[in-house]
Amino acid sequence: MKNNFLLFFFLLLTGMPIVASNSKETFEIGRRTFLLNGKPFVVKAAELHYARIPKAYWEHRIQMCKALGMNTICLYVFWNFHEQQENKFDFTGDKNIAEFCRLAQKNGMYIILRPGPYACAEWEMGGLPWWLLKKKDMVVRSLHPYFMERTEIYMNELGKQLAPLQLANGGNIIMVQVENEFGGYGVNKPYMAAIRDIVRRAGFDKSVLFECDWDSTFELNALDDLLWTLNFGTGANIDKEFKKLSTVRPEAPLMCSEFWSGWFDHWGRKHETRSAEKMVEGIKDMLDRNISFSLYMAHGGTTFGHWGGANSPTYSSMCTSYDYDAPISEAGWTTKKFFLLQGLLNKYRSPKEKPCKTPAPFPIIEIPEFEMKETAVLFEQLPAPILSEDIKPMEEFNQGWGSILYRTTLPATSKYTLLRITEAHDWAQIYVNGKLIGYLDRRKGENQITLPQLPAGSQLDIWVEAMGRVNFGSTIHDRKGITEKVELINSNRETTLLKNWQVYSIPVDYSFVAEKKYEMKVPDGPTCYKASFTIHKPGDTFLDMSTWGKGMVWVNGHNLGRFWEIGPQQTLFFPGCWLKKGKNEIIVLDLKGPSKAVIQGLKAPILDVLREKERNHRQKDETLNLSSESPIYQGSFAATGEWQEIKFETTITGRHFCLEALSSHNGKEQASLAELEIIGTDGKPIPREQWKIRYADSENTRGANATADKIYDLQESTCWMTERKVPYPHQLVIDLGEMKAITGFRYLPSFEKGNPGMIKDFAVYFKSQSFNY
Structure with missing residues (x-):
């Protein structure tokens, strides 16, 4: 009786639906479990993104997840996908999310809805609309009046589409998320409460509402009347991840709302993979403990068009392929992970969950190589200019995506004149009198170039391509x-x-490139190329872009996304549903220029050819010399996988921070570090936007991309890890970008089970001038 009373009180307090009326089914919170129609239910969710899948393939991907052994689809909604211009909402065609949910219900799958307003998902600006940035004082994910006003308008529009599809109304939506991983952004419970109320007012008041975060951050913004869930990935220690949550919410069901099956790819970095065996092991650990989960991603798909996001610091944009090393590949194929996971989930099926046959993949075809001869040189066909006395960002010219060209005339320049740009977001080409003189790449922190000696009146052109807005952290602005x-x-x-x-x-609109005048002309500078090809029977294929420079591709009006010669991705997935029997049109915008203007369609993707050397934070023949330096602190970390804070005896001012790892807890040679925060005089972490790794004695890039910059990428599931056979000591040097007064630092070891490479003894050095190398 006592336990029943406590459970009833918990449900009453949290506002969770005790019963869903007027419906044949109910979904509710039970004691340590979810209850579906009054019986214990483990959510086995597959994360899919309708925006990353052609509409014609939606049902196939849903059926693949059903065959995998899942009972639920977890679904982000990207606000900016539906309101690309302010007050112009679109829920039709490939944006018809209600139709996607109905297809899931048709196939016996429930829906977990994640409407934001912020999503992340390596998506442009985390799903927030670019036009919010037209307001100079905008602070997104805050109680900024305009942000809250537009959030409620968006949520109400979404509610019109999806609130009728909640389980209580005869639909299949069982859970709705409030915001997303807000603890990784800030601490603002009033904001979280306001978003919760907006979600409810939009009509999502008949579903279980929840908020997700990491084990280290979930309490920062936790609201008492929401279910709390955690996010972590392959290799995590399940007991450790849920230890704190189980203590503060002992009666609530446990759920991993994002169990990361793999990871995403960045332009200019090695293709990411994760162990299939470790993934399955983690899911088994959860199922054995009656813990629900959502597999992020079950099928990643493709970030078509301009929708790829970026991480910062250091700025790094995402590849077009969102394969994610998921169980279901980018093209919807089964993989080793699929069969291993399917075998496991078959053992955990309830009597009502009947096995589902795995649907066949769509046909795959080759397209013979053809040459693209027609060109439209963009410098010769520019749109009408806007006059502006001062430099302004793209948003102030009412432009959301694509490239922007700034043109002016120069005074006379001397031989050693520097052109400095503050800042070019994200990839710039510099022309003087029509001649290319160089590139500036935001990923590399490049912001200046030497000009030749020039007479007054020379024309300066700066062509800047936007590579995707940051989708995580404060630099999302x-x-x-x-x-x-x-x-x-x-x-x-x-x-x-x-x-x-x-x-x-x-812009990146198809109409812009389609309406250009194409001729048989030698290209010069950013150019559109046009051709047609003929096929006898449509099928999926992978366009080989390995001879091209940098740009985008449209086929029959569909934007297939970005390509970049540096890799690791060298092909673009082209769904056969967008092909036609007979003649098909293709347009390629190449900002840099191809080595050979040819295209062919392959039967397999190329996702792991890196032509740009992985960034190494130790120069050749360079070794840090600390022999003449004195540490400001020496100590030992505790043998725990939690965050640990080290406080210095006095405040110290400097710019160059060195952490020297002297030994490990397991006695082995390898060292690792997931996240590092340096504490300022106010007791809070100092901003990391200007940080740069100046030196790392060793970085392991043979498996995952365990480079040193992972220590400040705001992702607890990535880490710096040294190579296995390099002995201690290990040193890491950070240039903070400017002088800072600091009082200590916080350290988080690798999140994986066993915390491999956990540092024991260490020393800290901090100085104004650079170290000796």
């Missing part, structure tokens, strides 16, 4: 184009601010 200023710096360090600009918007 990621305005594109040139964000602040352009200046000349002469040999005497005198600066001249450049003004009086002509600004040209180069």
